[in-house]
Amino acid sequence: MAVFTPVSDSDAHALLSRYSLGELVSLRGITAGIENTNYFLTTTQGEYVLTIFEVLTFEQLPFYIELMHHLAEQGIPVPEPQTDCDGRRIGELHGKPCAIVTRLNGGYEPDPSARHCTLAGETLARTHLAGQSFGIRQPNLRGLAWWQATIPQVLPFLNSQQAELIQAVLREQTEFAQTSTYQQLPSGPAHCDLFRDNVLFDGTFEDPRMGGFIDFYFAGCDTWLFDVAVSVNDWCINRHDGSFNTEKLNAWLSAYAAVRPFTDAETAAWPFMLQAAALRFWVSRLYDFFLPRPAQTLKPHDPTHFERVLMARRANAPALAG
Template sequence: MAVFTAVSLDDVSEWIKQFPLGKALAVRGIASGIENSNFFITTESGEHVLTIFENLSFEQLPFYLNLMRHLAERGVLVPAPVANDKGELIVPLHGKPAAIVSKLEGSSQMAPQPAHCAAVGAMLARMHLAARDFPLTQPNLRGLDWWNAVTPTVLPFLSDSNAHLLRAEMHFQESYATCEHYKRLARGPVHADLFRNNVMFVGERLAGFFDFYFAGCDTWLFDVAVTVNDWCIDLDTGVLDEARVRAMLDAYHAVRPFTAHEQASWQPMLRAAALRFWLSRLFDFYQPRAAEMLTPHDPTHFERILRERIATPAPRLF
């Protein structure tokens, strides 16, 4: 569990008076995430989620909260931010930016079947299309510039084999980012972190996407690749499960058809998605931040996925 900022019921009881939610009745920490402090809050009007942002600033947060509101208003299943009596979505708590959003029903599906993957693929395509007219822009803060900044900080800790892999893949991705196929990929706001634990299901019914705090503007194909690399693999080996991959891609394509440039970029983008999370896990592992009960994820999981994506062609997009 990652709780950087402790919050008590007394803290919340006074703070929450500015929101149209009634009295706070209970608060408990959420045992997930390594970037923010998250809590379930029970109020007289029901359950909500409180997030205290540990790394994102007051200036950065409007992109994320307004994107969620934009999507919710267009029928995409995401938590809806709650404004205070001044119409503000971001309000200080313990001197840090904080926000309240609606709580999704259901639970995470950690052993997804093709039906779950199809539901995620269709909703992801709907999300991309719904965000096309979102007026705010912000780059993916964990994109190529971040990879270049972080790589020198983790290289000294790696074995010769892994250091060679990281240098070679960075060279490949930097080169690919200059090619014509990449430049012509469809772009817009993306979730950029749509793992199994960031989606809620009730049975096979998708109840919603959440945790948009890595969102930014990037290629839609990158978002698809991140999602496939988590939902459609054997967790022990990183090998893609073709039935789940096909279900997700076909469902996405039925809502927002893939392009020829996306088809040409599919294999490099799967590698890019694996590299992004290998790098972030290496950074969290070797450059840890002080936090209560913070356990970084194992970097070797995405090292295996990256090696597998380099070695084995993936199923086609369409």
């Protein structure tokens, strides 16, 4: 979402000529984030988001674009990819793949209440169930194999205690992935990055309405429990130390379980999944911080945040309520 690739008005005019979305009114870059280039694109027919993919390839993109299209058709509030005049939903700009999707109403809530957590948990469960009928399969590209390949690259930047911690958790996660408990976990298409800034709310703080889930470009087929763990590790914590806010956590998990009840295997796996979710983002933030790509606007996140979250999960993993 940082602006890696500049897009001019003339570029946007040329791209829009391939669609039936009206004429360009305005184009504004979105500076938050670190993975793709995003612009708010306003036309005479509506509000859209233009994304240029800096890492994902033309071969990888159908999973993400078609998943959003599938979920939108199932009534899940997600950005709907637009189809061009040739029937394609993946375009090309400056030699890179791109897509235009609808812009959802609302904004993200930086300090969500238990009510926000309830709406997010319920919608994620509905998203998981709707994704069961999606036909394309692609693994989570930031899953275990990526951790195994990336941790050796960031080790030189860590002190001895950090290196010991990250390697110990990786060993445990590698071993757990081979267990029968892990193999029994329900799985399917998962968002894998459902932080609070990837969920939009309409309405008021006291009476929020779900606007929708955005930024599916880290999605992949994974255990649904991992998706839940990623979410609550951001939505339901005390940010100063990574510990859980019990009220928010219970609201989130109860709302999810009311739509899709957790299994016995998921209950047993919960402590491992909470650590896996923290490890994944500690690793990616370490990589982005110490080995960044060039960009016009790049704001890497603080990697020590998820180090604290991981340590909190190892010290205390609450039971899977719901």
